[in-house]
Amino acid sequence: MRRLIALVPVALFLVLAGYFFVVLQPGYDPHALPSAMIDKEAPAFELPGLRDGKALARDTLRGQPAVINFFASWCVPCRQEHPLLMRLAAQGKVALYGIAYKDKPEDSTRLLDQMGDPYRAIGVDRLGRTGLDFGVYGVPETYVLDSAGHIRKRFVGPLTPADIEKELLPLLRTLGGS
Amino acid sequence: MIVELGHFCLILALCVTVVQSAVPLIGASRRHIGWMETGRSCALATFALIALAMAALMHAYVTSDFSVINVIENSHTDKPLLYKISGVWGNHEGSMLLWVFMLSLCAAAVALFSNNLPPALRARVLAVQGMIGVGFLLFILFTSNPFLRAPNPPANGHGLNPVLQDPGLAFHPPFLYLGYVGFSVAFAFAVAALIEGKVDAAWARWVRPWTLASWCALTIGIAMGSWWAYYTLGWGGWWFWDPVENASFMPWLAGTALIHSSIVVEKRDTLKTWTILLAIVTFSLSLVGTFLVRSGVLTSVHAFATDPARGTFILLLLLVAIGGSLALYAIRAPKLQGGGLFAPVSREGSLVLNNLLLSCGCATVFLGTLYPLFLDAMNGPKLSVGYPFFDRTFVPLMVPMIVAVGIGPMLAWKRGDLLGALQRLSVAFAVSLIAGLILFYMTYGGPVLAVLGIAIAVWLAGAVITEWADRVRLFRMPLADSLRRAINLPRAAYGMSAAHFGLAVFVAGVSASAFSQEAIEVLPVGGTMHLAAFELRLQAMDKVAGPNFSADRATIVVTKGGETVATMYPERRFFPLQKQATGETAIRSGLIADLYLALGEADAEGHWTVRAYWKPIVSWIWLGCLIMAGGGLISLSDRRWRVGAAVRSRRGATVAAAGE
Numbered sequence: 001m002r003r004l005i006a007l008v009p010v011a012l013f014l015v016l017a018g019y020f021f022v023v024l025q026p027g028y029d030p031h032a033l034p035s036a037m038i039d040k041e042a043p044a045f046e047l048p049g050l051r052d053g054k055a056l057a058r059d060t061l062r063g064q065p066a067v068i069n070f071f072a073s074w075c076v077p078c079r080q081e082h083p084l085l086m087r088l089a090a091q092g093k094v095a096l097y098g099i100a101y102k103d104k105p106e107d108s109t110r111l112l113d114q115m116g117d118p119y120r121a122i123g124v125d126r127l128g129r130t131g132l133d134f135g136v137y138g139v140p141e142t143y144v145l146d147s148a149g150h151i152r153k154r155f156v157g158p159l160t161p162a163d164i165e166k167e168l169l170p171l172l173r174t175l176g177g178s
Numbered sequence: 179m180i181v182e183l184g185h186f187c188l189i190l191a192l193c194v195t196v197v198q199s200a201v202p203l204i205g206a207s208r209r210h211i212g213w214m215e216t217g218r219s220c221a222l223a224t225f226a227l228i229a230l231a232m233a234a235l236m237h238a239y240v241t242s243d244f245s246v247i248n249v250i251e252n253s254h255t256d257k258p259l260l261y262k263i264s265g266v267w268g269n270h271e272g273s274m275l276l277w278v279f280m281l282s283l284c285a286a287a288v289a290l291f292s293n294n295l296p297p298a299l300r301a302r303v304l305a306v307q308g309m310i311g312v313g314f315l316l317f318i319l320f321t322s323n324p325f326l327r328a329p330n331p332p333a334n335g336h337g338l339n340p341v342l343q344d345p346g347l348a349f350h351p352p353f354l355y356l357g358y359v360g361f362s363v364a365f366a367f368a369v370a371a372l373i374e375g376k377v378d379a380a381w382a383r384w385v386r387p388w389t390l391a392s393w394c395a396l397t398i399g400i401a402m403g404s405w406w407a408y409y410t411l412g413w414g415g416w417w418f419w420d421p422v423e424n425a426s427f428m429p430w431l432a433g434t435a436l437i438h439s440s441i442v443v444e445k446r447d448t449l450k451t452w453t454i455l456l457a458i459v460t461f462s463l464s465l466v467g468t469f470l471v472r473s474g475v476l477t478s479v480h481a482f483a484t485d486p487a488r489g490t491f492i493l494l495l496l497l498v499a500i501g502g503s504l505a506l507y508a509i510r511a512p513k514l515q516g517g518g519l520f521a522p523v524s525r526e527g528s529l530v531l532n533n534l535l536l537s538c539g540c541a542t543v544f545l546g547t548l549y550p551l552f553l554d555a556m557n558g559p560k561l562s563v564g565y566p567f568f569d570r571t572f573v574p575l576m577v578p579m580i581v582a583v584g585i586g587p588m589l590a591w592k593r594g595d596l597l598g599a600l601q602r603l604s605v606a607f608a609v610s611l612i613a614g615l616i617l618f619y620m621t622y623g624g625p626v627l628a629v630l631g632i633a634i635a636v637w638l639a640g641a642v643i644t645e646w647a648d649r650v651r652l653f654r655m656p657l658a659d660s661l662r663r664a665i666n667l668p669r670a671a672y673g674m675s676a677a678h679f680g681l682a683v684f685v686a687g688v689s690a691s692a693f694s695q696e697a698i699e700v701l702p703v704g705g706t707m708h709l710a711a712f713e714l715r716l717q718a719m720d721k722v723a724g725p726n727f728s729a730d731r732a733t734i735v736v737t738k739g740g741e742t743v744a745t746m747y748p749e750r751r752f753f754p755l756q757k758q759a760t761g762e763t764a765i766r767s768g769l770i771a772d773l774y775l776a777l778g779e780a781d782a783e784g785h786w787t788v789r790a791y792w793k794p795i796v797s798w799i800w801l802g803c804l805i806m807a808g809g810g811l812i813s814l815s816d817r818r819w820r821v822g823a824a825v826r827s828r829r830g831a832t833v834a835a836a837g838e
Contacts, residue, residue, distance in 0.1 A: 003508075009508070010504035013462075074418065110696075
């Protein structure tokens with residue numbers, strides 16, 4: 001019995017190491033986790049708006065490609081990503097929407113006051129239900145929806161300039177053309 | 179030339195550590211005293227060589243030698259000297275060099291201050307440290323060499339990330355790494371004990387000071403990092419449960435458990451296998467933390483270098499170091515002899531409870547950090563983790579622990595009297611109850627949990643004072659006698675009281691953050707805003723130039739009831755080189771409250787966003803950490819580490835004689 005108990009730590013560690021090994025494989029990119037939702041219709045949501053109260057709902061987004069960014073004031077990587085979103089919004093070509101994920105509205109407002117507001121509209125997902133429906137596991141995450149409201153791409157973690165230039169914008173161009 | 183010398187020193191250091199990790203170990207098993215002693219000279223030589231390498235890199239930074247790639251990427255001639263120096267470890271390669279430098283420092287310290295250790299144990303400890311050194315030196319030389327030259331040196335460098343140009347952050351990594359790496363000593367002792375198959379009270383006595391010292395350094399390092407986040411990130415938060423923060427917090431939790439469980443081994447000769455396991459786990463968590471930060475497995479703002487080759491290398495290192503030591507544990511631990519028995523309600527019992535709660539806390543932080551990726555790897559459901567997760571899991575675990583910290587020291591060894599202890603603590607309980615009720619009345623309608631937190635802090639402080647009064651028999655014997663007792667109390671007792679008192683101060687500071695007030699307004703020059711009892715007036719905006727940035731500086735006059743309290747200067751800095759703007763907050767810090775001002779951006783009409791926070795006793799958070807670390811240092815100065823030495827060295831001599 002004592003022997004078996006003494007084996008537990010090393011067994012646990014080997015499981016962990018095996019997992020680390022999988023994660024480290026060249027094909028594995030923590031930024032581009034596949035989503036089961038790709039090419040499926042985005043889950044329905046209807047969220048109360050932040051500040052001016054303009055609500056955000058899936059069905060109003062149809063008609064043109066949309067980018068939905070899940071963010072929160074308690075999330076440090078979101079602050080890193082924020083200037084990029086501001087720059088993206090300044091170009092005026094991208095319909096960028098925000099969902100404040102598990103965040104107090106006043107905290108989200110403060111974040112946007114401090115760093116600028118790049119979003120066309122912001123939905124408040126106070127309990128994280130919409131995030132759960134989308135399969136968000138942490139913030140920030142960014143989804144690209146085509147004009148029919150299907151999810152076409154998922155970005156996990158903060159967007160990088162390369163993500164935007166090499167993937168997001170080209171994808172939007174093809175979506176906009178079709 | 180100097181750069182190449184640094185590189186050669188590093189290669190030489192690798193050769194020496196290879197010798198250090200093999201020869202003393204063979205010597206110890208063959209009982210060859212000369213072979214065993216090579217461990218000491220190797221450790222000292224490695225330290226000297228790595229110190230030279232470190233100095234060479236520092237020289238390249240200070241003289242802005244832009245023929246070195248690392249200097250180009252992280253430095254600039256306009257950078258102030260302090261940040262040229264801190265730039266050495268403000269990047270991946272340099273920080274790994276700092277890591278091995280700290281490791282060799284620890285090994286050299288063991289070599290120098292271990293005259294009282296049995297030679298075989300010392301040889302094995304140094305050999306294990308040598309092995310860790312080999313691993314990390316290989317890692318640096320093959321995947322992250324800071325001494326690489328650039329074929330076409332540019333005229334100037336890229337500069338250091340502006341966010342990292344801060345005095346608080348300049349000294350954060352050295353303390354943090356000293357803490358991380360310091361636990362390697364406890365780890366080496368644990369592995370050496372497993373090889374020898376013997377753990378006893380004397381072993382715990384040797385391990386404890388090392389663990390305490392690294393725990394103090396880690397405490398200070400984490401506190402510095404959190405303080406930096408508080409005053410640079412510009413919204414008054416001080417802890418974000420960011421993966422990199424968690425990576426430093428996990429070894430701290432395990433290390434805290436270790437310093438407590440090693441007391442039980444030392445005083446009562448029991449809980450041995452558990453303590454060995456904790457020593458291994460604590461350092462393993464430091465290694466895992468390094469892996470997580472350096473490999474890019476987790477995305478985080480702090481992770482400034484990510485490269486799969488490095489990740490694979492560190493993973494191999496982890497497999498050998500952690501897997502190897504845990505396998506050794508699996509083979510040898512069942513054979514270690516158990517020690518004395520104790521009742522569940524006893525000092526030992528309370529320390530076991532402490533260990534249970536701290537380990538569970540550590541496990542929650544571990545899960546919270548890795549869970550999202552874990553689930554994803556198994557195609558499981560996606561779950562979110564962040565502030566909300568830790569608030570709901572970690573905090574509830576720590577509440578009973580903090581309450582128990584007050585009671586534990588009042589219990590006797592072997593069999594304690596819980597009822598008696600609680601009776602003696604009735605005054606502390608009454609005081610905390612009254613304080614809680616008064617505060618509840620004063621802040622009626624406010625956050626109830628914060629009131630509870632402060633009441634618990636008062637309880638803990640009261641319990642610490644009661645325990646001290648109990649020891650010196652205050653008011654139960656003439657004051658002069660109490661005073662004599664107080665002077666004669668061992669330093670370790672004072673260390674414990676100070677550390678626990680620091681915890682109380684920390685808890686109060688954390689709880690009180692719920693009472694902070696804030697105001698955000700867009701002010702024209704000359705405009706005013708209100709916060710708590712203060713009136714803030716934006717008196718002027720100026721352009722100022724720094725060494726490598728230009729800034730907009732606000733002059734804000736703070737008045738209270740018409741009287742000027744302070745003039746504060748928050749800034750927005752713009753670093754042209756990196757095209758990056760940072761905020762420079764202005765904080766008026768005090769024991770009662772902090773006034774915290776951050777300057778936002780200007781709008782089209784030239785009105786400035788000013789964010790102001792009033793945060794009661796927020797500085798107690800870091801004050802508490804400092805008191806905790808101070809408690810560790812007081813305990814470290816206890817005479818039993820020094821007086822016991824004579825006895826130990828005699829014992830060491832007999833072992834040596836027996837070994838001959």
